Amino acid sequence: MTVTGLVAGYGAAEVLHGIDLEVGDREAVAILGPNGAGKSTLMNVLSGIVRPRAGTWRLGDTDVTGLPPHRLVRAGIVHVPEGRQVFPQMTVKENLLLGAFARPDRGGSRLAAVLDLFPRLAERIGQDAQTLSGGEQQMLAIGRGLMAEPALLLLDEPTLGLAPILVDEVLARLRQICETFGVSVLVAEQNSYLAGGLCHRFYVLTDGSVTGVSADVVGDDAALMSMYTGSGADRKD
Ligand SMILES: Nc1ncnc2c1ncn2[C@@H]1O[C@H](COP(=O)(O)OP(=O)(O)OP(=O)(O)O)[C@@H](O)[C@H]1O
Helix, strand or coil: CEEEEEEEEECCEEEEEEEEEECCCCCEEEEECCCCCCHHHHHHHHCCCCCCCEEEEEECCEECCCCCHHHHHHHCEEEECCCCCCCCCCEHHHHHHHHCCCCHHHHHHHHHHHHHHCHHHHHCCCCEHHHCCHHHHHHHHHHHHHHCCCCEEEEECCCCCCCHHHHHHHHCHHHHHHHHHCCEEEEEECCHHHHHCCCCEEEEEECCEEEEECHHHHCCHHHHHHHHCCCCCCCCC
16 A cells, blocks of 8 residues: 555644655564654544545555445445454354455455464454453454455554553464565554564554664664654654
């Protein structure tokens, strides 16, 4: 995906002032940034929930700028929003099959691949989603996103509020998602150390703009903090 000059906001407030970024095929790319930087706004624009004021985004050769959410899903952009939004009174299997609504003919084979990726879900296939732990619900939300056969998966803070052991288990799947499913991933995270070892490339979102940074900067708390607070840091050019 290639995003160019994306501007978005709410009412009088402009939150994104011209975002340029790139996610390559089968790449896991992280958007890092402090609270309120605009990470969710970016995800919501790219998935059609918030309308942009300017800018374009393309998936491969296709201009998908401003399409409504259901058409973006069909085009291959699938959003797993912050907060593990599963259907609580439906089973794990029902939640997963709902994710395949755009491609019902291929739901069965996809289900097997998702259950291979998350064996915890396979063990709980008939259980209501509301009875899963927080980490298992997050796996279910990601699994449901994969059921739609995305080309690009947008993950908004997938580790928020999870116990450390489940954080590792969820994030360890990122590379596997790219490699096994042939999917590109754009993941928004506040915690750089979580994304550091797992993503291929990194951007920092501050003041409504993004800057590409190297893994070294991501691993350097002081450098990141100075970017977050606007006191300058190493750029990767
Ligand atoms: N629906 C909305 N209406 C008005 N302002 C909004 C709305 N959603 C977000 N904002 C504002 O836009 C700014 C960016 O918010 P956003 O949720 O995109 O940031 P974020 O980086 O995802 O933050 P966090 O890490 O805390 O989730 C904030 O100032 C927020 O108050």
